[in-house]
Amino acid sequence: MSAALNWFAEQAEALDRDDSHAEALVPELASRGLFRIGVPQALGGSGGDTYDAVEAIAAVAGQSLTAAFVFWGQRTFIEFLLQTPNEALRERLPPLLAGEHAxxxxxxxxxxxxxxxxxxxxxxxxxxxxxxxxxxxxxxxxxxxxxxxxxxxxxxxxxxxxxxxxxxxxxxxxxxxxxxxxxxxxxxxxxxxxxxxxxxxxxxxxxxARSFCPGVRPAFLGLQLGMSLGVARRALAQARQEGQGAHAVLLPQIEQTSAELEGIATSLREGLAAKRFQAEPAALFRLRIRLAELAQAAVGLELSASGGRAYLADQDKGFPRRWREAAFIPVVTPSLSQLQGELAKHANR
Ligand SMILES: Cc1cc2nc3c(=O)[nH]c(=O)nc-3n(C[C@H](O)[C@H](O)[C@H](O)COP(=O)(O)OP(=O)(O)OC[C@H]3O[C@@H](n4cnc5c(N)ncnc54)[C@H](O)[C@@H]3O)c2cc1C
The missing domain is CATH 2.40.110.10 (Butyryl-CoA Dehydrogenase, subunit A, domain 2)
Structure with missing residues (x-):
């Protein structure tokens, strides 16, 4: 883990359980320059592309999904300002990038x-x-x-x-x-x-909205996938650690899940760079569905690798929180059932 993200790791339990750090979250994310990633330098960003922001959200999600979800909300709103034809609204970017305004x-x-x-x-x-x-x-x-x-x-x-x-x-x-x-x-x-x-x-x-929403959807959804990636990578890393001994039988499954996960990350990066998802939203929906399934599988592997220890409060390494975090992933809009409905409509057409 990058030391820059220590704060999120240290506060992860509190961020999940209460609002004691709720007001600090946006300034903490901003002070690390995270909202500027993938925003053109001419508009106050640090450059790069949308996938760089996806990876930044994934890195935060590996520590705390609450922080990553707030990151997603703020960064997606920033994306709306980047894509709006309303120039006057774009002038509102500076306090958002600086985390002075949510x-x-x-x-x-x-x-x-x-x-x-x-x-x-x-x-x-x-x-x-x-x-x-x-x-x-x-x-x-x-x-x-x-x-x-x-x-x-x-x-x-x-x-x-x-x-x-x-x-x-x-x-x-x-x-x-x-x-x-x-x-x-x-x-x-x-x-x-x-x-x-x-x-x-x-x-x-x-x-x-019928023109704006499909246009911003690749970024809206792509950035959201950073949350699934981060939670899944972290759970797999824990599973790998816990699974070295008696549970070594799980290691091939852990590696297989990890390889599929990274393959999807590559498809996401390439699809965003080629701007493929505007014309082919179904391809992005499929990535979202599979990533959510892999995030669930990853926490399942962490549980299997930890065994009974996962239930011992004095040995809590964040597993119960990650279990709840992974449970949130299929629910957030567009939910898995919504996307499955969309794909069914698409297939019928
Ligand atoms: C912690 C949290 C934070 C949130 N933050 C935000 C936020 O910042 N911004 C925001 O806009 N929303 C936010 N939401 C809302 C969220 O993303 C969903 O919109 C909301 O949870 C779904 O509404 P519902 O559960 O009432 O679904 P319902 O409409 O009751 O539907 C239940 C489920 O069935 C699915 N469904 C319904 N009808 C169909 C259909 N015809 N075909 C296929 N599937 C269908 C839905 O997608 C959902 O999964 C948040 C939710 C949570 C839990």
């Missing part, structure tokens, strides 16, 4: 809407030159109490879907208390209610 991604609803699973949960009605918004986002991570901007999809008065950026201090916008989660409790995850919030076109990330 960016949250409330686009599960939009992704499910585009898959035909859910209707849009925020509605816009005309209000002079702009709109009034009403609705609710039941799940959003990285709603830092010190201040946040959240990306949300709204149903427009003409029945279309737009993507907007809303600020924590806009009249009518309210953050709930943190949701009472079984894990990831330091992630600033809460609901947002939107009551008569007035906006104008300066807050439009894109006027058409």
């Amino acid at each position: 960016g949250a991604t409330g686009l599960s609803n939009a992704m499910k809407f585009l898959s035909g699973i859910e209707s849009l949960q925020i509605a816009a009605t005309p209000d002079g030159e702009g709109w009034r918004l009403n609705g609710r986002l039941p799940w959003v991570t990285n709603l830092r109490r010190a201040g946040f901007t959240v990306a949300a999809a709204v149903q427009t008065p003409d029945g279309g879907a737009a993507v907007v950026a809303l600020d924590h201090d806009q009249p009518g916008l309210a953050r709930s208390a943190d949701l009472d989660l079984i894990a990831l409790r330091g992630s600033n995850t809460a609901a947002i209610s939107v009551a008569d919030v007035a906006i104008d076109s300066s807050r439009l990330l894109h006027a058409d």
Whole structure:
């Protein structure tokens, strides 16, 4: 592990169990330059490509999935600003890159809407030159109490879907208390209610969610895969360590899982570099599904290699936390069942 990530390793249990480090997380990630990775230097980043950011998220996920998920939320919001045609919104990049302000991604609803699973949960009605918004986002991570901007999809008065950026201090916008989660409790995850919030076109990330979401999806999903990669690599490393003795019978399986995992990482890197996933989303969906399965398999191998010791509290090496972390991976949007549904539709076409 890089020493730069020690803090995340040391706080991993607390980040999972309570909110004592919730406010520190974004500044800690930023102070290591992590949000700048894969962002063009001309825009304040450190250059590189999206896959470099995937690997950075994976490295953090190997220590703490809570930290990696917050990293994902912030970095994905930054990606929205990189890809929006709204130049004025791009000027908001500096405090996000510096971790002085939090960016949250409330686009599960939009992704499910585009898959035909859910209707849009925020509605816009005309209000002079702009709109009034009403609705609710039941799940959003990285709603830092010190201040946040959240990306949300709204149903427009003409029945279309737009993507907007809303600020924590806009009249009518309210953050709930943190949701009472079984894990990831330091992630600033809460609901947002939107009551008569007035906006104008300066807050439009894109006027058409049907064009914006598929465009940002390779980065949205690719960055998410960093979480699966990191959790799986870490569990396999633990399994290797634990499996040296009586459980050596597991070593071939551990190596096979590891080789498949790294093969998928290579496919992800190549697909992102070639910009293949815009035209072939199904290929990315398949990587997401297989990686989630491998993350589950990896924690299973860690459990098998540890045996009964995995159940001894005084020998806790993070296994129970990784077990919960791996359980989260199939649930986060787009969920595995959602993607399997998409692939079935794709096959029928
Ligand atoms: C800790 C945590 C943090 C989160 N943070 C965020 C965040 O920052 N931003 C955000 O936008 N969301 C966030 N979410 C929301 C999350 O990603 C999912 O949108 C949400 O959990 C799925 O909604 P649900 O469980 O109510 O699924 P439901 O809609 O109740 O569906 C249940 C399951 O079935 C699947 N499903 C439903 N209908 C279909 C169908 N027709 N075909 C195939 N599958 C289907 C769903 O995908 C889901 O897996 C977070 C969730 C958690 C647990």
